[in-house]
Every structure is written in C-alpha cells, then in structure tokens.
Amino acid sequence: MKHPVDVHVGKRIRHRRWLNGTTQQQLAEKVGIKFQQIQKYETGMNRVSASRLWEISQTLGVPISFFFEGLEEGEGETAQAAGGLPADIFSDREALELLRSYYAIPEHQRRRLFELARVLSAAA
DSSP states (O other): OOOHHHHHHHHHHHHHHHHHTOOHHHHHHHHTSOHHHHHHHHHTSSOOOHHHHHHHHHHHTOOGGGGGTTTTTTOOTTOBOGGGOBTTGGGOHHHHHHHHHHHHSOHHHHHHHHHHHHHHHHHO
C-alpha cells in the first residue's frame, strides 16, 4: 500500500522534473538508476531513500525541503485550495505545461499576457 508521504514526495519529484523539462530517462541517468525506478518514485510505489532524494534534489536544483512542501496541509486529490483551484495543481499536466510555456515568454510579453488573463478571468 502506498504511503501518503511517498505519494506526495513522488508528485513533487514529477512536478519539478517536468518544470525543468527533464525526462524520466535523463533524471535517472543523472542519479545513476533506471528510468523505471523514477516512475516508481513518482507514483509513490517505491520510497525514495534519503541519499537518493539528496541526489535528485541536487540534479533538479531544489532543496530537499521542496519535496515536502504542502505536506502539512494534508492536501488530498479532491481538496480545493483558495480560489477554487485543486489543492494539488502541480499534478495537472496541462497546468504544468502552461506554467512552463508562460515562463518561456519574454518578460515584457509575459506581463501583458498576465494582465489579459486577469481581465478575462474577471469577465468570466
């Protein structure tokens, strides 16, 4: 049975890997394991050891604490965060792709797009 902490850590690994544009294969090669192991970590099927989590954090450029952020709130799959967003928005592939695309836009255009989104959401 999957432990909720292992599932949460796995989701955070997937979230950061995806934001970085890193594939499971690339991450696995950098930490010296097979990509299937990354898959098992990301689904919470296998626990990530402390030393492996440290290697993953170094590879993905985040502190180890990143993988535990949000755990205290007890976020569940169906929980809602402020503003009507799913509490676990980072498990939504579309949301992650939107974030990555957003930050790939030059800053001055990004600000304009942000303002447009605010106007559209207010009108909805």
